[in-house]
Amino acid sequence: MLLKEKRAVITGAAQGLGKALVERLLAEGCQVLAGDMQETQLGETAAELKSRYPGRTLLTARCDVTQEPEVKALVDQAQKTFGGIDIFIANAGILISGPLTEFDVGKWRKVIEVNLVGQMLCMKHALKVMDAAGAGSYIQINSKSGKKGSFKNSAYAASKFGAIGLVQSAALEMAEKKIRVNAICPGNLLDSPLWKDSLFKQYAQNQGITEAAVRQKYIDQVPMKRPCAYEDVCNVMVFLASDLSSYMTGQAINVTGGQEMR
Numbered sequence: 001m002l003l004k005e006k007r008a009v010i011t012g013a014a015q016g017l018g019k020a021l022v023e024r025l026l027a028e029g030c031q032v033l034a035g036d037m038q039e040t041q042l043g044e045t046a047a048e049l050k051s052r053y054p055g056r057t058l059l060t061a062r063c064d065v066t067q068e069p070e071v072k073a074l075v076d077q078a079q080k081t082f083g084g085i086d087i088f089i090a091n092a093g094i095l096i097s098g099p100l101t102e103f104d105v106g107k108w109r110k111v112i113e114v115n116l117v118g119q120m121l122c123m124k125h126a127l128k129v130m131d132a133a134g135a136g137s138y139i140q141i142n143s144k145s146g147k148k149g150s151f152k153n154s155a156y157a158a159s160k161f162g163a164i165g166l167v168q169s170a171a172l173e174m175a176e177k178k179i180r181v182n183a184i185c186p187g188n189l190l191d192s193p194l195w196k197d198s199l200f201k202q203y204a205q206n207q208g209i210t211e212a213a214v215r216q217k218y219i220d221q222v223p224m225k226r227p228c229a230y231e232d233v234c235n236v237m238v239f240l241a242s243d244l245s246s247y248m249t250g251q252a253i254n255v256t257g258g259q260e261m262r
């Protein structure tokens with residue numbers, strides 16, 4: 001247990017990757033405060049994880065990362081109940097795809113609001129608490145689309161590129177204070193609800209191919225010939241959260257099976 005007794009806060013924790021990250025934080029011995037805007041789903045997830053990890057601390061809170069008072073309240077709750085934050089995982093994110101020439105600007109702004117402004121708000125409040133304590137590891141969940149343009153996916157790629165700029169800038173501001181700020185850039189988690197409930201449909205429509213063809217296309221892009229798995233991302237999260245990465249800050253780590261080389 002590399003993170004025993006550490007105090008962790010995570011956003012977008014109700015489902016998908018966020019849920020897997022919460023589970024791994026609990027398995028590593030952390031006390032966890034999990035936020036999400038889907039309160040019912042978050043409650044169900046927490047109940048399931050608590051039954052699997054009896055005796056561990058898992059608290060939940062409503063938190064829409066685009067609403068500054070809700071982000072501040074999440075951070076305040078961690079401060080009040082845990083006495084501080086050692087690890088903050090900024091995982092909440094959305095994806096709306098579409099051709100740029102047809103893109104509704106309201107939807108484009110929504111993606112920027114969650115994936116970029118939301119990241120700024122989480123940093124603003126979490127880093128203030130870490131700054132006061134003189135320690136902490138802030139981890140942003142980014143994407144391979146934060147480093148490489150993404151077909152008919154301009155809003156998402158722009159938001160994720162911008163978020164890496166935030167990570168590097170925050171890392172510079174925090175470097176001398178022993179607070180590290182890094183990002184993880186996962187490849188395609190093809191078995192996640194994001195893909196199963198939404199992306200296969202969106203991409204099939206946008207690209208004029210079947211959903212099965214979309215899946216195969218994204219596997220074919222990966223030199224290691226398999227989708228990204230939650231565990232691949234969780235392993236890097238533990239590394240970045242722990243002292244094993246104590247000389248790393250401002251980095252955006254690819255977890256893609258080599259896909260960014262294609």
Ligand SMILES: NC(=O)c1ccc[n+]([C@@H]2O[C@H](COP(=O)([O-])OP(=O)(O)OC[C@H]3O[C@@H](n4cnc5c(N)ncnc54)[C@H](O)[C@@H]3O)[C@@H](O)[C@H]2O)c1
Nearest residue numbers: 012014015016017037064065091092093143186188189194
């Ligand atoms: N699924 C993938 O293939 C993939 C690949 C690379 C990166 N990512 C990134 O991983 C993160 C998690 O993605 P996922 O696949 O689990 O998606 P998901 O849609 O399954 O889960 C996202 C979670 O974020 C929450 N959320 C959305 N908007 C929010 C807001 N404004 N405030 C608070 N919570 C909000 C949702 O309620 C949901 O619980 C995202 O940042 C995403 O960009 C995902």
